Amino acid sequence: MKFLQPLVLRAQSPAAVIVLAGITTIGAAVYAGKAVTAVPEVAHTNIIQPSRSFADLIESVRPAVVNISARSVQSVSLSPRAQSESNPGHSRKFEFGAHPEMRQFMERFFGEQSPQMRPDPRQSNALGSGFIIDASGLVVTNHHVIKGADEVDVILDDGTTLRASVKGVDPQTDLALLEVTSDKPLPYVNLGDSDTARVGDWVIAIGNPFGLGGTSTSGIVSARGRDLRDGPYVDYIQIDAPINRGNSGGPLFNEVGEVIGINTAIFSPNGGSVGIGFAIPSSQAKSIIEQLEETGSVARAWLGVEIQPVTKGIAEGLGLEDQTGALISKITPNSPAESSGLLAGDVIIQFDGEDIKKMRDLPRLVAQASREKNAAVSVWRNGEIIEIQASLETLETVAQATEPKSDEPTEEPLGLYLSDRDPKTGEVVGNQTTGVLIHKVDPQGAAARQGLKRGDVILQVGQETVNSPAEAIEQVKRYRSEDKSRPVVLLVERAGNQRFVAVKTG
Template sequence: EITVTLQDGRQLDAELVGSDPRTDLALLKIDADNLPYVAFGDSDKARVGDWVVAIGNPFGLGGSATAGIISARGRDIRLGDYDDYLQLDAPINLGNSGGPVFNVAGEVVGVNTAIFSPNGGNVGIGFAIPANQAKDIIADLRENGTVERGWLGVQIQNLDEDLAKSLGLENARGALVSEVVEDSPAADGGIQPGDVITRFDGEEIADPRELSRLVASATPNAGAKITVWREGRSRELTVELGEAQAEAQASNQRGGGALGSSAALGLTLRPLNDADRATLDVPSGVNGAVVTAVAPGSPAAEKGIRPGDVITRVNQQEVNSVGDVVAALNGARERDETALLLVRRGDSQRFVALSFS
């Protein structure tokens, strides 16, 4: 059950229209009339140095407002594949997550989502989802209840000057393909390991992160024009994108929360596929979810979990998917229990206990 408390003290039951764990956003619906509302602004026009006001519910203190400036744009803090945060110095604490960030015109230019902190409290480094990204996700949730994302099926890495020079490129811009997933859209479209993807549907690619965002925002099962650099020249390819498989983050905030380094499990997971079994030496009879990222300073990081580990059991129950893992972790959190994970790495495995407190 979800209850929304309004400014006048009324409490209303809310319906969860949809949620997107990858960006920590959800859309709720309540049955009420004549409610005041705020409007989204254009976050692309927000500049470093602009004054902003952040509203939230830190430590249960509802309606708290703090002021500051936009410290940086396009921050990647490794919470997911689509990080593109506004960095703020307006004080943000646990409980601010989901609150609006206003510009001086009273428009919402961001949604509070995370803090960087060595101790769980504010140190003047907070992050907000840009309004333009939030608008697109909310539109998908309103229409479909989920967010559909395109999938290409490649492993990509950054270029440096030495790599660029060895490939005959004039600069280190683009995304270098290190691996192509078998039977993926990329494989079917002719992309090869060693290709450098330089443009996607007419947009120039600066780095792998930009390519990931553009692919994710593209329509699944639709054609995309991709320019690759191969053997000293550019080639134009057309690839029919697939739909990204469900991926989830496990955190200890109910319904999402500002993720301090001491307040999150810090796990990002994705389904275990056949390519993973070969790469990670996982037998065919073993199921689970692959760890794709571990937040620095998180409980998972402190217990030695790292990307490439495979979670096969939670609290002595076998898990066959990301959904199973997340459901089991959520159940442990609801019961205030420690989560006991069986983690496989290569041909060995070990138990790891993670606490939500």
Template sequence: MAPTFRRYGPGRFLKALAVAAALSIASMSTPSFAQGPASVADLAEGLADAVVNISTAQNVTGQRAMPLPQVPEGSPFQEFFEEFFNEQTPDADRPRRVQSLGSGFVIDGTEGIIVTNNHVIEGADEINVNFNDGTKLNAELIGTDEKTDLAVLKVDPHKQLTEVNFGRSDVLRVGDWVMAIGNPFGLGGTVTVGIVSARNRDINAGPYDNFIQTDASINRGNSGGPLFNMEGEVVGINTAIFSPSGGSIGIGFAIPADTATRVIGQLREFGETRRGWLGVRIQQVTDEIAEGLGMDRARGALVAGVTEDGPANLSGIEPGDVILSFNGRAVPEMRDLPRMVANTTIGTTVPVVILRRGEEVQLDVTLGKLEEETAVAQAEEEDTPEPSDRSETVVLGLTLATIGPELREEFSLSEEVEGVVVVAVEPGSPAEDKRIRPGDVLVEVAQEPVSSPADVEIEVQRLREQDRRSALLLLSNGAGELRFVAVRIQNN
């Protein structure tokens, strides 16, 4: 959980005006506003038995609060310090039993299926579920999904358990009343009420962020507990708070039920998630990039790279394309696309509309399976050697040179990388602001391939003549990974 972010009485004259105004409009109709619930006692009473407290335990290797000072091997001080620290903390290196608390809720009372957060049970070698009537049962872990922070547990109930159902989170409106039940600070079943403060919140917790924000009080220990609507349906799973102190300040976040139900279903059936895979590396379409692409506004997801023989590559999607819609749904922002793709069944063929050189094109893409352990390789940053004598040109604050064997070796450029290499960046220039650095390679300018500094000059001059304010550059690092950058064109 990450940390943070008078009324004046009218004078007598205004009071007189207010009375007169009230009399003059007494016959006029006034808008009616929905009132908050007078009480949620009956609702809470009927749901409390389905909410559980989860306690976990795990062995962790002990660590000293303060490391031993660094002294030469064999020094008299080595023996002294070891003896001193062992006396102060004799059990520091022994394994310790660590316990933690959280919340959860029953979704299948016959089978004993319980939902909670992944971070509540992560790393635990013992999971216990405590019910409202005092019953305590050991739980088996069915499956977890780190990317959505969800986990599914199973207990062997001795009787039918009280269960709750999921509702539709997509119909929630800002201002709707919601109720949270959980185990804050290990106190046990606690009910709090609030409203939906916002929807579709991105808090950088994972690739599929789409949180419900609520001011219902959520504290440590509430994680994994349900967020109910006023019909008693689970519309969210409480996961995180925003607080400078660790306690509630009225900013809590819940995983939407629409996100959770699909993941939970897959964890129950397969013990893992099975997400659709497109095989693209994408980046945000900024206002500057949108201008460079000739778009009327920033929208969609810009393709910076495609996986060889991946679904996108096989369907004809290329770097520089902007994905505007996926399977009939518009892509407002880059962050919306991964969630859309992940929620699509593997093997499904879907229409994808892209923007390519100012024209919209529809392609059919058959999705593959996302391998959860796959990671995009990142090129290691290396110290840049001093440049040797060579023919160079300065454009957009970039000192550019044609790639030859010497430069390819100097900047560790793979043989597949082609274009114009950056050998220096002018301090304080727009290019430096965009984090372009020596060793980067210009592949395209304004979606036109370049192979020499002269090509870059020609394309930038063409943009100036068109009164463009920025130049869209396609850059490659030494390993061949691509990214787009829009650099402001300065007047000569």
């Protein structure tokens, strides 16, 4: 189980608050010598009936849930002194003085090393969960459960232990596919459509927390599309069903017994469940599992762009109505993006027929795309939508996202002094024919507030390339003349990295 630590940790004892709901019966009171006061009727409301039991569902799917035992042997490193002493060329004899027979006895049994110089290898055992997806014996689990293991065993619900072989792993999505052999068909469960799961839907987690196999817990979908910042390919389902150490790789079921997620991580200040767990959506895992079954590895499509989010300021500066899409900050040379005509400054708003609602959508969609045909890419460029066909290639790593600093607009002017040559060396800026050097930044200006520094290179103003300080200044003036409230969007390069910054000019 992967643990996500909170940003702030406080040393305090966990406290549980139990709220008891008392039921008070209110009726008519009869007092001697007084009439009975009528009690008004309570307004009728729709009463939500308690959910049915999950017992039948759990009983039907639990035989397909397995425990994973991964063993590895780790060699123990000797200290530098022990390594020196254990080296045959630099060995030191036992000092037994006048008792050479004792020395001979020790060397006969331990060689020229003392017993403490020969530590035994350590064996570690990791426990996790998994589930069978095919009667032939295919088992899905997390990669981190079996990573580095020398032996992996799968323990069935009835206690049967089967030795497993690793059919394939994908560290980038933390998925692994195992294979076991049995003399009879094995119970299995089906992968469902996680895209239909809504916040508030019931879910059931079954796994092996702390080695307690077959443990079942329930809860609801708390949120969708969670980013754990552990890679660009997974938008996690957040759940409040309790999961703990050992639940990793186990299934998350919906109310009809379909697997809609693979339990993977928890957010916890103490290593235990606090009701914040995360599962890999089945819809994103399906294609990975299929590739692992067919080839044992995962091949992803590659576009060749570096991207960043579309912030409020950048959206205003580029004339976008909302903060959707993925803004291209850099094009990789000799990439599909370059050959297809994509440019830095383009905002990809749709890829292969799918809307890009947030930046993280793009790497996942590119990775899942077919590498045998062109992908349709819709981009926002210079105030209009342009359709481009991109011929994707295969590469292990796709679009890398860069997180720029906040670019909330200010009312000060830019405050930049530009040069097309390095004032110290006289050399042309970088190895490129475009771009202007920031020679000085007014510390009170808007550009300084957005993090621009001396030595940065401005490559574009808006979506227009600039080749000289005069061009850059002219583009800034154009922005100000059209709409002073509209931020100027600059493509800035620093230490080989490019990002867009929005600076309000008036």
